[in-house]
Amino acid sequence: MSEYTVAVIGTGPDPANPTVQGFAMGYRHAEAYRNDDRCRLVACADVVPENGRAFAEEFDVAADHVYEDYQRLVAEVSPDIVSVCVPPAIHEDIVVGCATSGAVGAIHCEKPMAHTWASAQRMVQTCWRRGVQLTFNRQRRFGKPFTEAKRLLDEGAVGPLRRVEVGWGDFYDTGAHTVDLAGMFNDEHPAEWVIAQLDYREEDLRFGAHQENQMWAQWRYENGVHGVLSTGEGSSLVDAALALHGADGTIRIDVRDGPMLDVRRDGTRETVDVDGETMHGTPADEGRFGSQLQDRSVGSVVHALDTGEESPLSGRIGLNTAEILFGGYESVRRRARVDLPLDVDDNPFEAMVADGDLTPEPADD
Structure with missing residues (x-):
């Protein structure tokens, strides 16, 4: 069984107070990775330093692997899987940046897919050309x-x-x-x-x-x-x-x-x-940051990475x-x-x- 290193970009604020301005989906992704024996969370990034530090404390991420700049994280850590949990308007920049870094094997991004149709297409095309698996968290x-x-x-x-x-x-x-x-x-x-x-x-x-x-x-x-x-x-x-x-x-x-x-x-x-x-x-969701549907979503991401099969969460399907x-x-x-x-x-x-x-x-x- 392969073990994959994971990083979360966009940890978000306090998950106990989710709003339509910040839902802390990074915690929900991280919890799902923590529950999957094939994954090990090793790094995180957030432009608000205290958000990153609080997240790292919850998920036992080493202090020197807490970043404000996602590009430094990718360059220094080279995670196998990156979860992108930032607002849709900046999905494209981060997804394309990770895909073109040569350091990441899979990107699991939050929904909605993108802020524009051009952004949605560019993310999928870039990841396909670079051989990087791209999925979106359509956990339902x-x-x-x-x-x-x-x-x-x-x-x-x-x-x-x-x-x-x-x-x-x-x-x-x-x-x-x-x-x-x-x-x-x-x-x-x-x-x-x-x-x-x-x-x-x-x-x-x-x-x-x-x-x-x-x-x-x-x-x-x-x-x-x-x-x-x-x-x-x-x-x-x-x-x-x-x-x-x-x-x-x-x-x-x-x-x-x-x-x-x-x-x-x-x-x-x-x-x-x-x-x-x-x-x-x-x-069984009581006491969790998010639903067990997140666990199933991450399981699909990891299965696709293990087998080379297309995930039902793939960017190609998401374009429809x-x-x-x-x-x-x-x-x-x-x-x-x-x-x-x-x-x-x-x-x-x-x-x-x-x-x-x-x-x-x-x-x-």
Whole structure:
């Protein structure tokens, strides 16, 4: 069994007080590495020195392996795996910097993937050219409500998939999970077009990025399956967090005022056991920094590094989701359907705010 050295870039602040400005995901990554016998956490970096020192104390990182500059860390430590847990706007700089250093074998980055479509593509292309494994922490793929739903779908419980509906969260931040899961349920087929509209009347900044208040989006995959997302005031359009409509029935995940997973077909409804797991974690999560889903995510990263197999968290698969997200925002900007592949490089939503096309009321401090 191989042992991999690990470093965390972006430890974050006190994990006991997570906010949308800093969620301390570095602690959640580190906890998962600590729980994996194949990994040894050896270094960390954070631009706030006291954050790095507190993290090092929790995870027994040597004082001389606590850095403010991630480039020094990579050059001096040469970790096998690096977790990048910084805001999306700086993912590209750090991921590309690690990939081109020649010192890192795998990069496991937080979601959302990137702040712009160009950044998302550059990260994946650079890592592919350099032979560096790149994954993104879409850990909900390993939650039992989702894996059981996928099993039922693959077994034909509701017939061929026709449409995935999303009625939870938002488009960019939570959508990095929900649209990703829609892709998983549809066997990772890319989308061929997307059309969308949004409302942004009250400023909402999450991890440095603007986040709309309400979103409606529809997209069609190349195999003819449709995706629909309705959030904010429109979330009640879908009677569950996600609904998978097949030719012969529907699988629902986190049903409103209902079970975590059920199947409706032939006029009947069957609740499916998921061992007490939810969309967010497991019954064994108490006393942890994060969910056991993080352990499963890291396990996938290490398995891929061990075997050379592609992880379901790979950057290549992640581009399918990122293209829908940025394509949806571009549809809002164009006021039209956007046919893919996407032919813009920026973040259309951020550009509309910067240009004054969207003018939300400033948030209270």
